[in-house]
Amino acid sequence: MKQRSRTSELIARPEMMAGEVKQTSELFRILFHRSPIGTYIVQNGVFRLVNRQLAYILGYDDDELIGKPALGFVLAEDREAVRENAIRMLKAGCSLGYEFRIITKQARVKWVMETVAPVYHQRKRATLGSLIDVTERKQVEERLKQITAEMQRSNTELEQFAYVISHDLQEPLRMVSSYTQLLAKRYSGKLDSDADEFISYAVDGARRMQILLQDLLEYSRVGTRGKPFALVNCEHVVQQALANLKIAIEESGASVSYDVLPTVLGDEGQLVQVFQNLIGNAIKFRRDEPPRVRVSAGRRNSMVTFSIEDNGIGINSQHSQSIFEIFRRLHTRDEYPGTGMGLAICKKIAERHGGTMSVVSQPGKGSTFHFSVDMAGGESS
């Protein structure tokens, strides 16, 4: 209703003075014809008044459109929806716009967004419409949708691939590993020293490859074998992780403390895995003094961020991104054992929970790993 009065103010009324009339029609001309929004009045289904922008969007001259049925410019498949939307909007008053396709004079299809409102034109009911060209935005959206779908597909495929190779390679590798071990067991010291050395390298290589494959399998399982999300008490999660790390904690003389921790929405087994990996790392990468680890949590909007702070050897900031890549190691196996898969698994679990992983560190002083989960989020694939 507001629209009606505003529009009618711009149209000359009999009681206006001549100067006023001129001013009003000038103002109307500017607002109407220079508007970047296609604007029109439709009465009995045909255009009564159109501005230049509308004519431009449709590819016609303004006067060509007058008297033509408005729905005729709508793509045939979209016509029914446009009619229904228009009726709904006219009943409810002005609300959000709706999108559909039109055909231009040059037979091009364009996406437009329209809003309509009921007005009076020459004392009869009419519809005031505004329309903008959203073709480019639509194209970008479509492309984004396509890319997202493609990425999801290739992600799933990659996960499946990693799962299948790590799973299926284990069987033949088990043969290699078992029989080299059997050779070592039965023939060690019975052949010459070269043979013993060769066999020991074969045994060692096979064993390392088994561990790599197991870690790769575990990594691929984060996405393919995860459990549905449920409410998880993170203090229980940390307690579970500490129980699993009992031996490492005792041997290193580590002290691990944790604050009051919240309940979050997630996969309990995977959350235990994250805390176990991070606390385990804090203990593993320690300096000469006994490790001290503190677990805390903070909340901002729907994101809960956990921090695992240690007094260990720290990480040079140039590595603060790459340590989360798969099989990334910063030390030789002799210095610190491991496949370099732990943090990649943590990151993947954080991402499955709608969160992220990062680290802040001072080499020689300690590191703080941050790990977040989205409380509002369902699982993100």
Next chain:
Amino acid sequence: MRSQVAKRPMDILLVDDNPGDARLTSEALKDGQVESRLHIARDGAEALDFLRRKGGFGSAPRPDLILLDLNMPGMNGRQVLAEIKEDAALKQIPVVILTGSREMDDIVRTYDLQANCYVTKPIDFEQFIEMVRSITDFWLTTVQLPMEEN
């Protein structure tokens, strides 16, 4: 009736299409506590022929224990298990599922089919040897099994 005191070698039927695993199993049994004879069937059909003394297995002994792999070409382990447990003459023989799979689905389905136990083949060699020995020790010396009337 056969006496358990007179120690005869125990007969074990291993059903596995992987000759590498079959050999590892026989190596593990060699130094084990139980004196045993290992018979190997390369697939499900051969296993059933052995058990029913058909097609070249006319003089096959009735095994005291069956070690059964799940994933085999042709007739798979689940089908063999189902046949054994539906056969009045065979269903009392303990069947140990010995497989590479640790999928819960496989575990549940084989217990539903009356498997006597389910074991995942350890990846580590020493553990594999240990596993074969503990299974045969348990099934062939610890438990009481019904004796076949001769």
